[in-house]
Amino acid sequence: MSYTVAMVIPFQGPGGLYGPSAMASAELAAEEINDDGGLLGQDIELRWVDGGQEPRRVASVVAGLIRDHCIDAIAGWHISSVRNALVPVVSGRVPYVYPALYEGGESRSGVYCTGESPQDYLLPALEWFCGNLGTRRWFLIGDDYVWPRRTYQWLRERASSLxxxxxxxxFVSYGQPDPEGISRGLAAMRDEHCDGVVSLMIGQNAVEFNRAFGRSGLQDHMIRLCPLSDENVLLANSPRENCELYTVSGYFSTLVTESALDFVGRYQHFHGDGAPSLSGPAESCLESLAALAALVRQAHSTEVRDIDRVVDGATFTGPRGRLRFKGNQTVQPVYLGRSEGLEFDVLADIKAS
Structure with missing residues (x-):
């Protein structure tokens, strides 16, 4: 008998760029949990669901899996539009660990968030830029869905205090290429004499924006803060296109901590030298399964009502070290990185106080 987790990960669309490394990290997590006794005596099995489909389609697939008793939990990296489509159909019937960096504010029963919210990553990053580089005039460009739009609202409300x-x-089209929208954004940045741009774009969309930004020459005049321009995005762009590109994340493949280095070693041993590049979205998939295992073990139950009772204050260990839930959201380290060619140089631990 097994405990089956639906891993909702994009294998198409803009986020499909993250898919191979996310899948590889999840496979390692399942192997390690099973080697450690599984969940309440049951081995974890992973069932892949393409989170790059239209959100209502993802929700329909997952609803069918729940109805037919094919899955016992949900995890994996996917965008907030997919999460918002999933939560009503999950409706507390199975635990759902959501690991993506997102807009914050998710508090519904049975949803346990291990990703960073704007208070965790955007606030301290902007304070760092303001204090260290004098970056004060900002523009925001983002994919047209809930994470960028709500984050923009959050930023507008706090700009003066920062x-x-x-x-x-x-805002540019998420599901279809939108070079015209990117061009309009670049022209506005130039006209407004901006010091920096916050780019809230996913996967291949981030790649296309960075290419256009590189062609524009704006990297000679302003910096980019791109929270989901991960190692896979860097590999898809040239060093010139990556110039003056900063990102903020709880994990980098170049992070030099004991837990992060140990994760890299285990990952390479498990998958070999040809493994997909590690990144924040990939690491988050391993962490979503580590969190699920810890919550089930601490609750001594797989039921949502029992996990809800223990989640506040629950702890687990992953590549970012030992993390703790405050409510249904983890408290975590956050780092600022700057691109150096095709990898990130970790500049500072900027966790908000």
Whole structure:
């Protein structure tokens, strides 16, 4: 008998760029949990669900799996639009660990968030730029869905207290290439004489934005803060296109901590030299399964009502070290990185106080 987890990961669309490394990290996590006795005596099995499909389609697939008793839990990296489509159909029937960096505010029963929210990553990053580089005039460009739009609203509400100005925004199509939208955004950044741009774009969309930004020459005049431009995005762009690109994350493949280095070693041993590049979204998939295992073991139950009772204060260990839940959201380290060619140089631990 097994405990089956639906791993909702994009294998198509903009986020499909993260899919191979996310899948590889999840496979390692399942192997390690099973080697450690599984969940309440049951081995974990993974069932892949393409989270790159239209959100209502993902929700329909997962609803059918729950109805037919094919899955016992949900985890994996996917965008907030998919999460918002899933939560009503899950409706507390199975535990759901959501590991993506997101817009914050998720508090529904049975949903356990291990990813960073704007208070964790955007606030301290902007404070760092303001204090260290004097970056005060910001533009925001993002994919047109809930994470960028709600994060933009969050940023506008806090700009004055941060001592910055948000002078404009541009939202571009998420599901289809939108070079015209990117061009409009670049022109507005130039016209507004911005010091920096926050780019809230996913996967291949981030790649296309960075290419256009590189062609524009704006990297000679302003910096980019791109929270989901991960190692896979860097590999898809040239060093010139990656110039003055910063990102913020709880994990980097170049992070030099004991837990992060140990994770890299285990990952390479498990998958070999040809494994997909590690990144924040990939690491989050391993962490979603590690969190699920810890919550089930601490609750001594796989039922949502029992996990809800123990989640506040629950702890687990992953590549980012020992993490703790506060409510249904983990408290975590956050680091600022700057691109150096095709990898990130970790500049600072900027966790908000």
């Amino acid at each position: 001592g910055i100005a948000v002078v404009g925004s541009q």
